[in-house]
Amino acid sequence: MQHYEKIKLGNIKLLSGKILKSAQLVYKTYGKLNKNGSNVIILPTFYTGSHVRNEGFIGKNRAINPNKYFIVSINMFGNGLSSSPSNSTKSQYGSKFPTITLWDNIYCQHKLITEKLKIKNIALVTGWSMAGCQSYQWAAQYPDMVKAILPFCASSKTSTHNHVFLEGVKAALIADKNWKKGNYKKQPVEGLKAFGRVYAGWAFSQDFYREKLYKKLGYKNTEELLKDWANDHAKNWDANNLLSKLKTWQLNDI
Amino acid sequence: MQHYEKIKLGNIKLLSGKILKSAQLVYKTYGKLNKNGSNVIILPTFYTGSHVRNEGFIGKNRAINPNKYFIVSINMFGNGLSSSPSNSTKSQYGSKFPTITLWDNIYCQHKLITEKLKIKNIALVTGWSMAGCQSYQWAAQYPDMVKAILPFCASSKTSTHNHVFLEGVKAALIADKNWKKGNYKKQPVEGLKAFGRVYAGWAFSQDFYREKLYKKLGYKNTEELLKDWANDHAKNWDANNLLSKLKTWQLNDI
Numbered sequence: 366m367q368h369y370e371k372i373k374l375g376n377i378k379l380l381s382g383k384i385l386k387s388a389q390l391v392y393k394t395y396g397k398l399n400k401n402g403s404n405v406i407i408l409p410t411f412y413t414g415s416h417v418r419n420e421g422f423i424g425k426n427r428a429i430n431p432n433k434y435f436i437v438s439i440n441m442f443g444n445g446l447s448s449s450p451s452n453s454t455k456s457q458y459g460s461k462f463p464t465i466t467l468w469d470n471i472y473c474q475h476k477l478i479t480e481k482l483k484i485k486n487i488a489l490v491t492g493w494s495m496a497g498c499q500s501y502q503w504a505a506q507y508p509d510m511v512k513a514i515l516p517f518c519a520s521s522k523t524s525t526h527n528h529v530f531l532e533g534v535k536a537a538l539i540a541d542k543n544w545k546k547g548n549y550k551k552q553p554v555e556g557l558k559a560f561g562r563v564y565a566g567w568a569f570s571q572d573f574y575r576e577k578l579y580k581k582l583g584y585k586n587t588e589e590l591l592k593d594w595a596n597d598h599a600k601n602w603d604a605n606n607l608l609s610k611l612k613t614w615q616l617n618d619i
Numbered sequence: 620m621q622h623y624e625k626i627k628l629g630n631i632k633l634l635s636g637k638i639l640k641s642a643q644l645v646y647k648t649y650g651k652l653n654k655n656g657s658n659v660i661i662l663p664t665f666y667t668g669s670h671v672r673n674e675g676f677i678g679k680n681r682a683i684n685p686n687k688y689f690i691v692s693i694n695m696f697g698n699g700l701s702s703s704p705s706n707s708t709k710s711q712y713g714s715k716f717p718t719i720t721l722w723d724n725i726y727c728q729h730k731l732i733t734e735k736l737k738i739k740n741i742a743l744v745t746g747w748s749m750a751g752c753q754s755y756q757w758a759a760q761y762p763d764m765v766k767a768i769l770p771f772c773a774s775s776k777t778s779t780h781n782h783v784f785l786e787g788v789k790a791a792l793i794a795d796k797n798w799k800k801g802n803y804k805k806q807p808v809e810g811l812k813a814f815g816r817v818y819a820g821w822a823f824s825q826d827f828y829r830e831k832l833y834k835k836l837g838y839k840n841t842e843e844l845l846k847d848w849a850n851d852h853a854k855n856w857d858a859n860n861l862l863s864k865l866k867t868w869q870l871n872d873i
Binding site: 524525526528529530532533534536537538539540541542543555556558559562563564565566567571573574575577587588591595 | 779792796821827
């Protein structure tokens with residue numbers, strides 16, 4: 366994992382009233398804050414994202430130019446870097462990790478932005494999918510700070526169909542006997558692979574498959590794509606972390 | 620299971636060149652053949668269908684009136700009544716059951732219709748989903764016999780996206796350790812439930828969920844619907860049978 370920074374937030378009272386113990390956010394910044402502090406872009410992470418995976422958006426000839434903007438790329442709770450089931454203290458480890466909302470994420474991101482980075486104004490919050498949902502949340506929660514949002518492939522409230530799709534991928538994961546209601550010693554690898562295979566059907570559109578756009582992504586056929594998705598979930602993701610973020614997604618509603 | 624009839628077809632050479640041993644089709648007829656034999660409707664079964672589940676279409680005030688038509692409702696191979704992994708002879712039992720195409724289904728249905736029932740003309744082949752796919756297959760395979768088809772929610776070739784969706788439900792099922800590559804002693808119940816939960820997201824439209832049409836079906840909320848789908852698959856379906864028909868579906872291509 367490339368270099369990153371961390372803020373330790375102590376015990377955080379969540380929207381639910383429960384306490385997230387020893388909360389931490391992992392983030393990375395790109396570019397420099399200008400003199401009047403008007404060039405801040407916040408880039409939260411998407412469902413299977415991290416600050417590293419956000420780097421596809423950043424570059425001189427990419428969507429966000431770090432020569433012009435001061436970019437704060439912030440890992441969502443549950444992604445294994447910021448506070449997550451997989452890295453929490455014993456009393457909140459794994460299946461004992463509390464439910465986190467997007468409100469909780471943005472409440473803590475706001476602490477990072479204002480208390481540590483001393484930022485007063487945000488030019489833009491943007492992001493894809495759950496990162497886009499966080500854009501809506503930022504604008505609703507701190508309207509005086511956020512000048513603009515650009516959420517893409519995102520919603521301010523998770524739809525019923527979206528909720529049902531998430532119940533499906535969850536069911537595929539927990540069908541693995543090794544899951545043991547979240548108290549696994551080894552990752553439920555078959556369940557994680559199934560999660561990835563089911564998800565791939567939902568991640569792309571009818572047109573994507575009809576027009577064979579997976580070939581443009583470098584896959585010879587759909588089986589190659591499905592295997593890649595299965596392996597990504599099995600190799601890079603912890604089951605409880607995925608389910609923690611999934612719950613956050615289902616609760617998305619401003 | 621209500622009364623039904625059966626035709627024993629002996630060993631059938633499949634489109635693949637392999638042999639389906641002691642093939643049988645289970646079917647049920649409704650109404651009477653008229654004098655000039657012009658009132659025959661063939662109603663194949665859908666993916667999780669049977670001649671019993673087809674009865675929702677049949678009735679004096681329903682889509683197909685048995686007072687006017689002679690209806691032949693024919694169970695698809697793999698549904699547990701017609702030849703299936705779960706009811707085959709030892710050498711083709713379970714995971715050893717050969718791959719069946721829609722061509723094979725219609726080839727055998729044609730034998731039933733012509734050799735046993737002595738029918739010469741078919742007024743209509745109709746059906747929902749995979750039953751509709753069989754309508755296309757009937758028309759393509761025996762164009763001189765079939766006067767009309769009315770497939771609904773069906774295609775003459777399974778699309779790539781449809782194929783990927785089916786890979787997803789399959790992955791959810793076989794994530795269950797009890798599946799044992801099809802050589803299970805007890806049904807992989809958790810996998811079957813996951814299969815049903817994943818499937819429910821695909822079975823209905825965006826509008827269905829947005830407009831809460833599940834309430835019109837008698838479900839208070841989506842969780843009730845998901846549980847019902849999970850239980851239907853766990854209680855009424857054999858895992859290898861589901862996967863056999865799934866393969867047939869994926870190979871659908873006239």
